[in-house]
Amino acid sequence: SYELTQPPSVSVSPGQTARITCSGDALPKQYAYWYQQKPGQAPVLVIYKDSERPSGIPERFSGSSSGTTVTLTISGVQAEDEADYYCQSADSRGSRVFGGGTKLTVL
Amino acid sequence: QVQLQESGPGLVKPSGTLSLTCAVSGGSISSSNWWSWVRQPPGKGLEWIGEIYHSGSTNYNPSLKSRVTISVDKSKNQFSLKLSSVTAADTAVYYCARVNIAVAGTTGWFDPWGQGTLVTVSS
Numbered sequence: 001s002y003e004l005t006q007p008p009s010v011s012v013s014p015g016q017t018a019r020i021t022c023s024g025d026a027l028p029k030q031y032a033y034w035y036q037q038k039p040g041q042a043p044v045l046v047i048y049k050d051s052e053r054p055s056g057i058p059e060r061f062s063g064s065s066s067g068t069t070v071t072l073t074i075s076g077v078q079a080e081d082e083a084d085y086y087c088q089s090a091d092s093r094g095s096r097v098f099g100g101g102t103k104l105t106v107l
Numbered sequence: 108q109v110q111l112q113e114s115g116p117g118l119v120k121p122s123g124t125l126s127l128t129c130a131v132s133g134g135s136i137s138s139s140n141w142w143s144w145v146r147q148p149p150g151k152g153l154e155w156i157g158e159i160y161h162s163g164s165t166n167y168n169p170s171l172k173s174r175v176t177i178s179v180d181k182s183k184n185q186f187s188l189k190l191s192s193v194t195a196a197d198t199a200v201y202y203c204a205r206v207n208i209a210v211a212g213t214t215g216w217f218d219p220w221g222q223g224t225l226v227t228v229s230s
Contacts, residue, residue: 030214031213031214033216033217035217042202042220042221042223043153043217043220044220045216045217045218048209054218086152088217089214090214094166095155095166095168095169096206096215098145099152101153
């Protein structure tokens with residue numbers, strides 16, 4: 001089955017830049033999306049169509065794509081950004097798929 | 108703005124059928140969106156279960172397809188999930204979500220989400 005691969009964890013100090021990657025063979029052909037999930041809460045969309053930011057999401061969140069890897073970048077990380085982040089896309093048959101998730105720790 | 112709310116039993120016996128409903132408010136389930144179920148076992152990641160269009164067309168995760176049925180009730184503006192032959196591995200928070208597709212033929216994203224409901228499979 002198709003998989004999206006994310007690092008289990010990323011740690012950064014406040015004010016630094018966090019980069020979370022997501023790799024998958026179909027990513028050159030399919031858009032990727034990113035969600036932020038804080039403990040006990042439902043996921044929240046932070047990036048759609050690889051690099052678009054929904055209204056209400058801070059400008060420090062950005063997305064990019066290169067080949068089979070997409071990246072979520074959080075510039076000037078704040079303590080409130082500590083959360084789990086999931087990428088999402090689809091396989092060649094259209095089945096929706098999530099990455100395994102990355103726990104962002106703000107030191 | 109559209110809001111989704113899951114409801115259903117929080118405890119299901121092994122080998123039984125899990126049944127949940129997602130009520131859609133602030134918008135019509137007959138809009139040009141798919142409506143989806145996603146689950147998250149305790150301490151684990153997100154897993155897409157399947158989705159339905161208001162016409163009744165469905166798509167399911169191949170790994171769950173044999174046990175899943177998703178249906179829609181347009182008169183009540185809601186859609187439902189049934190998962191049969193459940194085991195402890197099906198214990199999870201179950202979310203419903205709207206699928207948004209910007210361009211036909213491309214994949215879509217989940218937004219908004221319901222708050223989620225914990226379903227425990229135990230005797």
